[in-house]
Each structure stands twice: as structure tokens, then as C-alpha cells.
Amino acid sequence: MAAALVTGVSRRRGIAAAVAARLRTDGLTVVTAGWTPYDREQHKAIAEQTQTDLQADLGVSDAPAELIRAAERVAGPLSSLVIAHTRDTGGGVLEMTAETIDQHLAINVRGSLLLMREFARRVLEDGRTGRIVIFTSGPPQAGAVAYAASKGALEWVVYSAATELGPLGITVNGVNPGPNQTGWMSSELERALAERTPLGRTGRPEDAAALVSMLLSADAGFINGQVITSDGGFSIAGSSRPR
Numbered sequence: 185m186a187a188a189l190v191t192g193v194s195r196r197r198g199i200a201a202a203v204a205a206r207l208r209t210d211g212l213t214v215v216t217a218g219w220t221p222y223d224r225e226q227h228k229a230i231a232e233q234t235q236t237d238l239q240a241d242l243g244v245s246d247a248p249a250e251l252i253r254a255a256e257r258v259a260g261p262l263s264s265l266v267i268a269h270t271r272d273t274g275g276g277v278l279e280m281t282a283e284t285i286d287q288h289l290a291i292n293v294r295g296s297l298l299l300m301r302e303f304a305r306r307v308l309e310d311g312r313t314g315r316i317v318i319f320t321s322g323p324p325q326a327g328a329v330a331y332a333a334s335k336g337a338l339e340w341v342v343y344s345a346a347t348e349l350g351p352l353g354i355t356v357n358g359v360n361p362g363p364n365q366t367g368w369m370s371s372e373l374e375r376a377l378a379e380r381t382p383l384g385r386t387g388r389p390e391d392a393a394a395l396v397s398m399l400l401s402a403d404a405g406f407i408n409g410q411v412i413t414s415d416g417g418f419s420i421a422g423s424s425r426p427r
């Protein structure tokens with residue numbers, strides 16, 4: 185049976201938890217990874233947490249490769265890697281510090297690159313094929329400039345890695361879930377964002393999960409190097425002619 189590793193899964197309301205649930209419904213063996221100390225640091229309710237198969241701080245340089253190896257010990261050879269973890273502690277241009285910049289880049293960018301490297305090496309060693317999906321985001325991210333730098337970098341990682349790994353049988357795609365209600369929006373903000381969205385609501389974790397499911401399906405085998413936005417049209421609505 186095909187096996188997938190999904191990162192960033194500890195929060196029940198998060199997108200990654202919905203991705204893991206959807207992929208299980210699709211019949212994949214899913215290994216989940218999380219880092220609950222981050223959720224505590226962000227004062228996210230412990231009651232919101234779900235048990236993951238593995239815990240790893242992906243900001244530690246050896247952790248990504250070790251996580252891939254641990255996932256394969258649990259599930260056997262991986263066919264898919266879904267990178268959904270993120271650090272996002274905010275901080276605009278005037279507030280950012282060397283430490284917050286380093287943390288975002290180490291966890292979001294370096295962690296993702298090293299996960300990808302170990303996954304690809306192991307897939308290729310065995311002569312298999314694979315799929316990688318990386319969660320990006322959309323600009324601008326005012327007030328969260330280090331997060332923005334990391335997500336912009338990941339978008340270019342998708343294009344570059346897809347070009348390099350595609351000929352070797354591994355596709356790499358990105359998912360931008362748009363404003364997605366995982367608990368961070370007040371009801372006023374959710375209403376305001378919904379009003380700006382042509383489809384009349386904000387995203388749900390299940391929307392992003394459905395897109396990942398499609399990207400890992402047999403039918404998506406020719407999709408490579410794309411960052412696909414699933415946001416009900418939110419990102420293009422600003423260009424509408426006023427009526």
C-alpha cells in the first residue's frame with residue numbers, strides 16, 4: 185500500500201490533520217509528524233491537539249532526515265511527502281529580529297529542503313517514483329515578513345526541485361490554501377474575508393486536503409512544478425471591476 189508522511193499534524197483544527205484524515209480515507213498508509221511544543225508556545229489549546237505518530241523539531245538540522253527514516257521504519261517505503269508544518273509567529277519589518285528570521289528560515293525552508301532531500305534519496309535508491317507537496321502561501325503577508333520570506337522561498341523551491349526531480353520520477357507541487365479557517369480568524373475577520381471571496385466563504389482544512397488528495401492521485405501524475413491556489417477566488421478578486 186502507498187505510504188505518505190504528513191508534517192505539522194498535531195493540531196486537530198489544522199490543515200495537516202485534515203490532509204492526514206483525507207489520505208487515510210483515500211486508502212494510503214499515513215505517518216503523521218508534529219511538534220507540540222510549538223503549539224504550547226503559541227498558546228494553542230492542548231485540547232485541540234491530536235496524537236501524532238512521530239514528534240520532531242524540524243528546525244534542528246538532523247531532524248528532517250531522521251524523521252524520514254523513522255517514518256519508513258513505521259510504514260515502509262514512502263511514496264509521498266506532504267510538507268505542511270510551519271512556524272508563523274508574526275513580526276513585521278520594524279519588529280523582526282535576527283533570531284525570528286533565522287527560526288522561520290530554519291524550520292520552514294531548511295527543514296523542508298532536508299525532508300525533501302532524504303525522501304528523494306531514499307525513493308531513488310530503491311528505483312521508485314514519488315510525489316512531494318509543499319504548502320506555500322500568498323503575498324502580501326504584512327506583519328509577518330520572516331514568514332513571508334520563508335513561504336516565498338518555498339514557492340521557488342517547488343519550481344526548482346520539480347525541474348530537477350521530475351526527470352527522476354518525483355513530482356513536486358505547491359498548495360496555497362488561501363485564508364483558511366483553522367482557528368486563527370475571529371468571526372468578524374472570517375466574515376470580512378468571506379465577503380471578499382467570490383465563492384462567498386473562507387477556506388476549510390478539508391478544501392486543502394481535497395487538493396492534496398488530487399495531487400497524490402494517479403490522475404495527477406503529469407502535474408509537476410505547479411503552485412495551485414485553492415481559495416475560492418480570494419486572490420484574484422481584487423482585480424474585479426467594481427459593479
Ligand SMILES: NC(=O)c1ccc[n+]([C@@H]2O[C@H](COP(=O)([O-])OP(=O)(O)OC[C@H]3O[C@@H](n4cnc5c(N)ncnc54)[C@H](OP(=O)(O)O)[C@@H]3O)[C@@H](O)[C@H]2O)c1
Nearest residue numbers: 192193194195198199218219220222241242269270319364
Ligand atoms: N491557515 C491558513 O490560512 C493558511 C494560509 C496560507 C498558507 N497556509 C499554510 O498551510 C499549512 C498549514 O497551515 P495551518 O494553518 O494548519 O498551520 P498551523 O496550525 O500553524 O500548523 C502548522 C504546524 O506546524 C508545526 N510546527 C511548527 N514549528 C515546528 C517545528 N519546529 N518542527 C516541526 N513542526 C513544527 C506546528 O506543530 P504541530 O506539528 O505540533 O501541529 C504547527 O501546529 C502551513 O504550511 C501554512 O503556512 C495556511
